[in-house]
Amino acid sequence: MSIFYLLVFPGFLFLSALGLFMEYFDRKVYARMQNRVGPPWYQPLADIIKLVSKETIIPYDTNKKMFAALPVIALAAATTAIFYIPIWSSHALFSFTGDIIVVLYLLTIPTLTFFLAGWNSNSLFAGIGAVRNLTQLFSYEVPLYMGLLAPAFLASSWSLSEISQFYTTHPLLILLNIPAFIVCIIAVQGKLERVPFDIPDAETEIVAGSFTEYSGRYFAIFRMALDTELVVAATLLAAVFIPVFVANPFISFLIYLAKVFVIIFILAIFRSVMARIRMEQMVKFCWRYLAPLALAQIIINILIKGVLPL
Amino acid sequence: MSLDQKIINWARRKSPWIVHFNAGACNGCDIEVIDALTPRFDLERFGIMQKGTPRHGDILVVTGAVTMQTRDRLIRTYEQMPEPKFVVAIGACACTGGVFDGCYCVCGGVNEIIPVDAYIPGCAARPEAIIDAVVKLLSTIK
Ligand code: SF4
Numbered sequence: 315m316s317i318f319y320l321l322v323f324p325g326f327l328f329l330s331a332l333g334l335f336m337e338y339f340d341r342k343v344y345a346r347m348q349n350r351v352g353p354p355w356y357q358p359l360a361d362i363i364k365l366v367s368k369e370t371i372i373p374y375d376t377n378k379k380m381f382a383a384l385p386v387i388a389l390a391a392a393t394t395a396i397f398y399i400p401i402w403s404s405h406a407l408f409s410f411t412g413d414i415i416v417v418l419y420l421l422t423i424p425t426l427t428f429f430l431a432g433w434n435s436n437s438l439f440a441g442i443g444a445v446r447n448l449t450q451l452f453s454y455e456v457p458l459y460m461g462l463l464a465p466a467f468l469a470s471s472w473s474l475s476e477i478s479q480f481y482t483t484h485p486l487l488i489l490l491n492i493p494a495f496i497v498c499i500i501a502v503q504g505k506l507e508r509v510p511f512d513i514p515d516a517e518t519e520i521v522a523g524s525f526t527e528y529s530g531r532y533f534a535i536f537r538m539a540l541d542t543e544l545v546v547a548a549t550l551l552a553a554v555f556i557p558v559f560v561a562n563p564f565i566s567f568l569i570y571l572a573k574v575f576v577i578i579f580i581l582a583i584f585r586s587v588m589a590r591i592r593m594e595q596m597v598k599f600c601w602r603y604l605a606p607l608a609l610a611q612i613i614i615n616i617l618i619k620g621v622l623p624l
Numbered sequence: 625m626s627l628d629q630k631i632i633n634w635a636r637r638k639s640p641w642i643v644h645f646n647a648g649a650c651n652g653c654d655i656e657v658i659d660a661l662t663p664r665f666d667l668e669r670f671g672i673m674q675k676g677t678p679r680h681g682d683i684l685v686v687t688g689a690v691t692m693q694t695r696d697r698l699i700r701t702y703e704q705m706p707e708p709k710f711v712v713a714i715g716a717c718a719c720t721g722g723v724f725d726g727c728y729c730v731c732g733g734v735n736e737i738i739p740v741d742a743y744i745p746g747c748a749a750r751p752e753a754i755i756d757a758v759v760k761l762l763s764t765i766k
Pocket of ligand 1: 651654687714716718719722723746747748749761
């Protein structure tokens with residue numbers, strides 16, 4: 315049964331399919347916002363198949379094993395995170411106290427592999443991209459963690475399933491967490507390296523950032539990892555901030571898909587109306603506005619917890 | 625042809641990523657290439673995307689006559705692209721050397737240095753012609 319979970323549903327196959335579709339949705343919304351027709355629905359799939367069937371070049375003076383292993387680690391980490399997030403009911407497949415932290419760490423691993431990939435590639439552009447990856451990590455990670463932990467404080471639990479159950483029984487309290495939701499949406503945009511936070515792979519400055527030397531199948535796996543991470547991050551936000559579950563698992567699953575669509579739609583709109591900012595602007599923005607907002611949310615939640623008989 | 629080869633060819637036709645290389649153009653053709661990539665012509669309909677690094681590219685788009693300065697760089701960029709790869713020469717200069725042919729520093733058209741799969745004449749080549757050529761080139765992948 316675990317193998318089925320891992321490989322088919324809600325693991326690798328399901329996440330890949332949904333991830334590819336979400337990439338299409340994202341690109342289509344982006345194109346429509348620019349008054350274009352946009353790519354056909356099979357575009358991300360065609361990209362992946364083409365990349366897999368292309369020649370794979372490994373640069374001469376890299377560590378070959380590491381070069382090949384990093385994309386797989388990124389994909390595996392992003393896929394594993396889905397098991398601890400409630401999808402079709404307020405119970406996740408597996409859960410224990412503290413799994414919210416585990417999920418957040420699993421979602422950080424892809425960023426670290428991007429850094430290592432750039433550093434291992436031994437190329438100037440990839441090296442700069444790798445350093446920018448890490449700098450960016452330090453700016454969005456803290457607001458993201460605080461924003462996601464604020465609802466956990468209110469629910470007095472560190473397990474995603476229990477948080478979802480708490481908000482299902484107290485639906486009005488969801489409204490309290492709206493500032494944290496905004497913080498998390500912005501931070502996730504930085505985590506996924508999308509405009510306006512696509513500083514690490516700014517193609518007009520440093521060609522493709524950490525992925526400059528990656529080609530063929532390894533690059534395809536990295537793309538899959540990014541798509542998977544997009545879906546998993548949207549699922550995480552949906553489970554914590556929009557915990558709407560009904561008894562029927564099938565209808566609940568449809569609601570889940572709708573929630574993911576809404577979140578990715580917001581992310582896509584973000585991407586199309588903004589332009590890339592500079593590294594130090596991003597660090598400043600995250601620490602000056604996002605982190606205090608998340609901190610205020612935590613304090614408000616703690617105060618409310620003292621006032622309300624929960 | 626086996627089924628997997630058919631699927632691979634389909635994917636190759638549907639997802640060509642281009643790398644733009646200026647081998648010594650007067651900038652006229654470069655602007656037309658950039659033109660073709662703007663939202664007005666919407667090349668993403670055909671899956672065409674511009675990539676910065678030759679490692680991700682499928683089609684090398686070369687503009688301008690090859691000069692002695694860019695000759696080695698052109699060869700290096702070409703060799704860094706993973707197989708299968710295609711080369712499109714855009715503009716009269718890239719096809720034959722054009723008005724610069726015979727200059728003391730010009731080696732000639734792109735096909736004197738690397739194999740070329742499609743030629744797009746014109747000074748400068750129109751974006752419509754560029755799109756038409758790329759789509760025609762893709763239809764030859766079978
Ligand atoms: S073909 Fe004309 S526009 Fe293009 S590079 Fe040559 S001279 Fe310039």
